[in-house]
Amino acid sequence: MKKRYKFISWNVNGIRAVDKKEALKWVDDYNIDILGVQETKSQKDQIPNTIFNKEFSFKTASQSKIKGRSGTALFSDINTTFDCTCPSVDILDEGRINEVHFNLGEKNIAFFNVYFPNGQSSQERLEYKMEFYDRFLNHCENLKKDGKSIIVCGDVNTAHTEIDIARPKANENTSGFLKMERDWITKFLNHGYIDTFRLINGDLKDKYSWWSYRANARENNVGWRIDYFYVSEDLKDFVKDAYILDDIFGSDHCPIGLEIEI
Template sequence: MECNGVRAVANKEALKWIDERQPDILCLQEIKALEDQIPKDMFEKEYQDIIVNSAIKKGYSGTMTWSILQNSYNSTCLDIDTMGEGRIVETHYDDIVLFNVYFPNGQKDEERLAYKMKFYDDFLDYCEKLRENGKSIIICGDVNTAHKEIDLKNPKANSKTSGFLPIEREWMDKLVNHGYIDTFRYVNGDEIDRYSWWSYRSGARLKNVGWRIDYFFISEDLAENLEDAFILDYIEGSDHCPVGIKLSI
């Protein structure tokens, strides 16, 4: 879940859904906090493995993975996240590798868009090397791009906006063509009006004028293990809502 500040959503009690659903692994993005600022007792469920990757810049970005499973290896992928923005938590569970990623936004300027595209390419290259070594891959997080026209309310009006630029969407095509499955579409087909992010402006959420920019991708070898993929768009407290999958492993 992209939470836009973990302390803020915790104060709003916007994480109560976690106690209700009790996921085995929880991935949060844009936590905007240092490790010592995060309450360890936020949830009823006891997570044995907690990894926090805070940005160098305080109050900015950051990712965090909570798990009932003990990872066999973890990394923050600084060869990809070269600016130290706390954008990746990589955890290995035997032959399965989970990536919790807060991909960069490219709206600031051309330089930032170029950084986003390099981040995309470096990340995919790294995933492919892991697959060559026999690993299965799960990618979750805020990809900061809507893939298809069905994935946002106003595709034509946003055709020149970062987050729906052809070059960004082409990278998502490349991801799929390399054998990564968009789990929500795999399970739910072409359901319309299903979004995970809404602008705070103009009552966008109330009108459901949104974008689906939060995803779970899995490598195709895990397809037979996929039982469900969902968007919890009724849960409020952030400009994003939670997304998730159920895998039988």
């Protein structure tokens, strides 16, 4: 008998700050099977198991070697068979990845929760972002060769097409919407991965997941869609819904969701 699973991803921009705002309370009643959070800005031991009233059966986290930066955490009610922070991709040890494996039906899933680098601060960081992208793609491809199905959630820090950003022309020379960054997403998709939001919603416009804190950007919906759920092509027919929860506040990002039935 098939079961429906709900996955949520959210760049919280500081999990302790969001917790203090009580902006995580909605999680308790949302029947989430896996929650991936990015940019926790916390060490592993600073993320308490009691951050939600809901008790997830499994928690894992990554932390940056520089305290107060990056960081990811994954909370799950699905039994995992493998858990790592992907040092072959996150080579600078910035706390950017959770990788867990589990079985759903006949599928052996590799699930990634990723906070991809931002390239805006310098040319060096942009180059590292592109290197990180390629290392991640290579890692996913190797897992597919081993028979894994892939699910990726997280903050990719790039808007793919002009309908994924409110002001494309004004940002065409800004990291996050550079041609080389957008071309990488195209390359990733061409390797057999699916942007689930576009799969379900087609060319729906004016749906974003990040807004600057400046100039009332969120109130005016001047945003970017830079948070994604990707699945490998073999999971396409199992995708039942994909959405942006832009009515949930607490961060400069909003949560996004994916539901599959398998």
